[in-house]
Amino acid sequence: MAGGGSEDMQWCFSQVKGAIDDDVAEADIISTVEFNHSGELLATGDRGGRVVIFQQEVENKSVPEYRSEYNVYSTFQSHEPEFDYLKSLEIEEKINKIRWLPQKNASQFLLSTNDKTIKLWKISERDKRPEGYNLKEEDGRYINPGNVTSLRVPVFRPMDLMVEASPRRVFSNAHTYHINSISVNSDHETYLSADDLRVNLWNLEINDRSFNIVDIKPANMEDLTEIITAAEFHPHHCHTLVYSSSKGSIRLCDMRASALCDQHTKLFEEPEDPSNRSFFSEIISSISDVKFSHSGRYLMTRDYLTVKIWDLNMETRPIETYQVHEYLRNKMCSLYENDCLFDKFECCWNGDDSVVMTGSYNNFFRMFDRAQRRDATLEASREHNLPLQLLKPRRVCTGGGGGGGCSKRKKDEISVDSLDFNKKILHTAWHPNDNIIAVATINNLYIFQDKVSDPDSADDLSASDMMCTI
Amino acid sequence: MNNPAVMTQEKMELDLEIPNALVQTDGQLRRSNSAPMINGLSDNCQVFQREVLRSRRNSTTVVNRPNMVPSSPIRVPSTRLHQIKQEEGIDVMNRETAHEREVQAAMQMSQSWEESLNLSDNDLEKSVSSSPKRIDFVPVSPAPSPTRGIGKKQCFSPSLQSLVSSNGLSPSPIPSPTRRFSRRSQSPINCIRASILGPIKRKGEMDIESQPKRLFQGTTTMLSTDIAHLLDVSSCPSPELLDGSLSSVCSSTGSPGKMEGVSPSSSNSPFTSLQDLSPK
Numbered sequence: 001m002a003g004g005g006s007e008d009m010q011w012c013f014s015q016v017k018g019a020i021d022d023d024v025a026e027a028d029i030i031s032t033v034e035f036n037h038s039g040e041l042l043a044t045g046d047r048g049g050r051v052v053i054f055q056q057e058v059e060n061k062s063v064p065e066y067r068s069e070y071n072v073y074s075t076f077q078s079h080e081p082e083f084d085y086l087k088s089l090e091i092e093e094k095i096n097k098i099r100w101l102p103q104k105n106a107s108q109f110l111l112s113t114n115d116k117t118i119k120l121w122k123i124s125e126r127d128k129r130p131e132g133y134n135l136k137e138e139d140g141r142y143i144n145p146g147n148v149t150s151l152r153v154p155v156f157r158p159m160d161l162m163v164e165a166s167p168r169r170v171f172s173n174a175h176t177y178h179i180n181s182i183s184v185n186s187d188h189e190t191y192l193s194a195d196d197l198r199v200n201l202w203n204l205e206i207n208d209r210s211f212n213i214v215d216i217k218p219a220n221m222e223d224l225t226e227i228i229t230a231a232e233f234h235p236h237h238c239h240t241l242v243y244s245s246s247k248g249s250i251r252l253c254d255m256r257a258s259a260l261c262d263q264h265t266k267l268f269e270e271p272e273d274p275s276n277r278s279f280f281s282e283i284i285s286s287i288s289d290v291k292f293s294h295s296g297r298y299l300m301t302r303d304y305l306t307v308k309i310w311d312l313n314m315e316t317r318p319i320e321t322y323q324v325h326e327y328l329r330n331k332m333c334s335l336y337e338n339d340c341l342f343d344k345f346e347c348c349w350n351g352d353d354s355v356v357m358t359g360s361y362n363n364f365f366r367m368f369d370r371a372q373r374r375d376a377t378l379e380a381s382r383e384h385n386l387p388l389q390l391l392k393p394r395r396v397c398t399g400g401g402g403g404g405g406c407s408k409r410k411k412d413e414i415s416v417d418s419l420d421f422n423k424k425i426l427h428t429a430w431h432p433n434d435n436i437i438a439v440a441t442i443n444n445l446y447i448f449q450d451k452v453s454d455p456d457s458a459d460d461l462s463a464s465d466m467m468c469t470i
Numbered sequence: 471m472n473n474p475a476v477m478t479q480e481k482m483e484l485d486l487e488i489p490n491a492l493v494q495t496d497g498q499l500r501r502s503n504s505a506p507m508i509n510g511l512s513d514n515c516q517v518f519q520r521e522v523l524r525s526r527r528n529s530t531t532v533v534n535r536p537n538m539v540p541s542s543p544i545r546v547p548s549t550r551l552h553q554i555k556q557e558e559g560i561d562v563m564n565r566e567t568a569h570e571r572e573v574q575a576a577m578q579m580s581q582s583w584e585e586s587l588n589l590s591d592n593d594l595e596k597s598v599s600s601s602p603k604r605i606d607f608v609p610v611s612p613a614p615s616p617t618r619g620i621g622k623k624q625c626f627s628p629s630l631q632s633l634v635s636s637n638g639l640s641p642s643p644i645p646s647p648t649r650r651f652s653r654r655s656q657s658p659i660n661c662i663r664a665s666i667l668g669p670i671k672r673k674g675e676m677d678i679e680s681q682p683k684r685l686f687q688g689t690t691t692m693l694s695t696d697i698a699h700l701l702d703v704s705s706c707p708s709p710e711l712l713d714g715s716l717s718s719v720c721s722s723t724g725s726p727g728k729m730e731g732v733s734p735s736s737s738n739s740p741f742t743s744l745q746d747l748s749p750k
Contacts, residue, residue: 044667055628071628075633161627164624
């Protein structure tokens, strides 16, 4: 990972998007980040219901200082605030999830969802337009017919590239509760949407019907003990899906078994460690994100303190468990008070499933290299924004006693008590093929890339920031 | 004082703690949690309401509390699971009744609050005339147009880094005098509020830095004359939504009833420098 060895990945800053000032408008808070299947496009959604799509500029890869720049390609208002008249409640326009469809033609398609409605958007380019109308001026005003003396046929002429976003389908009125996940199936025809108690299956072409495939709502609501927190289709098997629960269990369902998948095919659950039991055990065991590996062999889950890797063939316990911020275990009372204990962090795999990443507080994010058994803590901060500046690994020290207890106050160490819990990284994404990552702080989007190692060029390191080896 | 007023007083004390009480704010509505807030369980419902309002919309469990007593003043773990259980627990009739009661109480509270602040001699007259004012916090808004959202293109030019009209032409340089200062409820929904991640012009390129902050109050449109017209020609569904549709694309966060200004950065023209227009 970020270390001294030449075989380790070193991450450097590439770009940051968003405003600098700290006064964040609620609408600008980023709520989802997603690369498309090629990695050329990066979509973000925010609480204001807007989607911004960045496109990677293809530069010359043979240049050592190759930087893949992402620039704004398209933006549109996906969802708007709505009002439920029956219940006198407002429906937020916040984009909960964006999922790209695999590209089939020149246009791009993505699904975006808020709490209640999923929309299929078509993103298409236009670089020609008709000019020379007989009856209209170029700006659209109609010519006085009396002034038309000749006939001419409009021709297509090139124009500045324009990116159109148009809603092709609106999938609404299928969820009583809040939609937390959408997932496109590998058959490219269907997708699922999951809310707190149900999972529905849709056909992308049909927006007035959906099948309910999972329903965990009990007949008597008093018996309700857990809710669905995330759901995803298997990347290759179109009949397999998983959903996670607020109690820390994951259920795998096979749609070939029955039409209703209330009975799971597999149940992934780890017995709780009795020594760690506390008042907050249930809360922190709630799974906030579940992601299949690209290979389809493994499953990653994120709960409050850990990232767990499960082998689909073994239900009894995860094969790997990574501590994200174990130092917070003693702080749970205050985290509960300031609601941070309920933060829902996401996690992601890299392209070859060798590294996983997730966010933390103080604008830190964590990477776990599964193969090399290393982990790193990096920071997304405005202070390290020189082009190609290397990210230094950060460390949180937890020593006892007053004053933070860090034995040696190095520049890159910070004590637990100094962490800023308002700066949280909930959404991260990894390019499907390259080592490019997108990390969303509250209202900024950071793009980092791994340093293309070139032993001859030492000028990438700024004089004041030398890499410190772990 | 008559009884409702006494009750109002008591309830008001509790309500002051509610961060987004229906009264004190400018009519901000509760967030959807898939069912109305139940408020009729007991007279102590206001306390419970506080907890429900504070609850997060997430999916963690609550430690099993078989007898959830809403009148408890201590904070209860109000998680999403708990929320759902409570909302589904009572039948529709009670829910509607409770909701109505809550709305009425809020209106009464609002009225009495205004009256107590009112220094006029003619209290009776004022109360009568002020009562219609507060009704709008439960807005009776038109349903979103069925044509809205389908087939309505939003076009963006990467080279210009701004929205353009669907026919690809630059907008005509005729500013719309009404758009500039239109209030939120009258603004057309074709105006997309600039995303913070959108293209940001460098300082110095903006020619509207001199615009005073107050211009942003309640406006949702552009500031500079040569880009205010952008809205006129950009693909916009229908002018009939000018009557204050809740689904205003221009709307920033918050309820439709909120008439106060959105934050300055949100009422910019799309993709102009957000930094310059920050409130600092």
